[in-house]
Amino acid sequence: MTVRAEDTGGRRRLEFVLNGRPVEVWVAPHETLLAVLHDALGATEVKYGCGEGVCGTCTTLLDGAPINACLLLGLQAHGRAVTTVRGLRGAEGRHPLQQAFVDHEAAQCGFCTPGMLLVAYVFLRDHPAPTRRQIRAALAGNLCRCTGYTRIVDAVEACAAAPRASREAT
Amino acid sequence: MYLYPFTYCAPTTVDEALALLQAHPDGKILAGGQSLIPLMGLGLARPSALIDVNNLPGLEGVVEDGGSLRIGALVRHRTLETDPAVRRRCPILAEAASVIGNIRVRHRGTIGGSLAHADPAAELPLVATAMGATLEIRGPRVSREIGAEKFFLGYLQTDLAPVEMVTGIRVPVVNAGTGCGLAQLVRRAGDFAIVSACALVSLDDAGRCTHAALALGGVGSHPVRIHGAEALLVGRALTDRCIEDAARVVSGELDPESDVHASAAYRRAMARVMARRALAAAAARAAASTAHEEERG
Numbered sequence: 001m002t003v004r005a006e007d008t009g010g011r012r013r014l015e016f017v018l019n020g021r022p023v024e025v026w027v028a029p030h031e032t033l034l035a036v037l038h039d040a041l042g043a044t045e046v047k048y049g050c051g052e053g054v055c056g057t058c059t060t061l062l063d064g065a066p067i068n069a070c071l072l073l074g075l076q077a078h079g080r081a082v083t084t085v086r087g088l089r090g091a092e093g094r095h096p097l098q099q100a101f102v103d104h105e106a107a108q109c110g111f112c113t114p115g116m117l118l119v120a121y122v123f124l125r126d127h128p129a130p131t132r133r134q135i136r137a138a139l140a141g142n143l144c145r146c147t148g149y150t151r152i153v154d155a156v157e158a159c160a161a162a163p164r165a166s167r168e169a170t
Numbered sequence: 171m172y173l174y175p176f177t178y179c180a181p182t183t184v185d186e187a188l189a190l191l192q193a194h195p196d197g198k199i200l201a202g203g204q205s206l207i208p209l210m211g212l213g214l215a216r217p218s219a220l221i222d223v224n225n226l227p228g229l230e231g232v233v234e235d236g237g238s239l240r241i242g243a244l245v246r247h248r249t250l251e252t253d254p255a256v257r258r259r260c261p262i263l264a265e266a267a268s269v270i271g272n273i274r275v276r277h278r279g280t281i282g283g284s285l286a287h288a289d290p291a292a293e294l295p296l297v298a299t300a301m302g303a304t305l306e307i308r309g310p311r312v313s314r315e316i317g318a319e320k321f322f323l324g325y326l327q328t329d330l331a332p333v334e335m336v337t338g339i340r341v342p343v344v345n346a347g348t349g350c351g352l353a354q355l356v357r358r359a360g361d362f363a364i365v366s367a368c369a370l371v372s373l374d375d376a377g378r379c380t381h382a383a384l385a386l387g388g389v390g391s392h393p394v395r396i397h398g399a400e401a402l403l404v405g406r407a408l409t410d411r412c413i414e415d416a417a418r419v420v421s422g423e424l425d426p427e428s429d430v431h432a433s434a435a436y437r438r439a440m441a442r443v444m445a446r447r448a449l450a451a452a453a454a455r456a457a458a459s460t461a462h463e464e465e466r467g
Contacts, residue, residue: 010175028175029175029176029177029178029220030172030173030174030175030176030178031173032173032207035172051208051211052208052211052212053204053207053208053271053272053274053275054272056272056274059274062277065248065277066273066274066277067274067277067278068204068274068275068278070207070211071203071204071207071208071278072203072207072278073178073200073203073207073220073222075178075180076222076224119273119274122273123273137359138273140272140358140359140360141271141272141273141274141275141359141360142272
């Protein structure tokens with residue numbers, strides 16, 4: 001890491017790409033990426049759950065890999081690409097996974113949904129044709145306080161099956 | 171959970187990192203941060219400086235080197251889980267990594283960090299102890315190597331001096347005729363184990379055990395080798411009876427403590443069960459790899 005500008009409060013300039021757009025913000029070393037995203041950049045879709053890396057609610061993608069935003073210092077995201085659930089939405093609207101969550105009523109209170117979606121997104125990217133057991137294992141580190149797991153697993157399963165079904169139809 | 175302010179340093183060479191460790195006596199090395207940052211958030215650790223080693227060269231990568239794999243301290247659990255060389259040459263390490271925490275923890279957590287943190291219930295210290303792994307340590311003046319069994323001293327305590335850092339680990343590769351097994355008692359997927367066991371056994375052509383290693387985790391302040399059980403296995407065919415005899419020894423050699431997760435008596439009983447399962451898995455894999463070699467030969 002190169003030495004970067006520091007202001008009188010000990011804050012340093014942090015630059016990274018958030019959902020495809022370059023952002024610049026001044027942060028203190030002890031501020032986590034979660035605090036930077038949520039409080040400084042208004043990315044309120046990244047939720048504070050346990051703060052200990054256990055619940056999965058603050059899941060964020062760092063260069064495409066899922067991480068706990070509550071356990072990464074903001075400064076560690078310098079020069080990297082950060083994706084929140086907002087980044088899943090494309091020009092055509094909702095990502096198919098988001099649509100599957102809507103179709104299957106997979107969100108109850110919705111607090112765990114951004115983390116669930118991001119973990120499921122990465123999982124389906126690496127496992128295009130998963131079994132239900134694999135889906136459950138992949139989501140094991142994301143806690144839903146409403147315990148609405150069945151519909152979440154249904155939604156991920158349906159999303160994985162959808163493109164295959166359309167391929168088979170043609 | 172908010173962190174207390176600290177000085178943040180991001181050195182770009184190992185020497186620079188070691189100098190920073192000397193300059194900040196109560197500083198901590200930040201690798202993956204998956205244990206350290208929660209400890210700081212909970213107020214259980216309050217280092218004045220964090221020395222972020224994520225930019226240091228030479229601490230990444232898995233290299234097969236003679237009879238061992240050399241794994242850089244910054245290699246993430248997710249890499250251990252998926253790396254082809256690890257999966258082929260030391261599959262127990264990949265298996266252990268795959269059950270650490272959750273996918274996010276595995277993407278950030280590092281092998282060097284897990285070993286230096288030395289949680290008595292963590293997977294990698296247990297596997298390193300069973301496998302007879304060697305840790306590479308750099309200090310301000312000297313580099314040294316130390317076996318895992320001597321490295322872990324107590325609860326979150328290691329042989330590491332405050333001015334030293336772990337730079338890598340060397341793990342013997344698993345050859346034909348050798349198998350490893352891992353068994354864990356966990357309350358839910360991804361949790362630290364209440365009791366865990368890791369076994370390594372080698373068989374000769376006649377199916378007799380030529381080498382055995384058995385380590386238990388979660389039953390004391392650090393992972394422990396059960397040499398009494400190992401001695402019972404060497405020279406014998408690993409029948410169910412033989413494995414049960416060795417597992418029975420385990421309970422007697424341990425003096426676990428009670429906590430909110432389990433009583434000492436339950437831990438001792440489960441240690442025997444986990445030891446039996448780990449040994450049985452290791453013996454089955456060793457026998458299968460021997461049969462496989464014969465088919466090919």
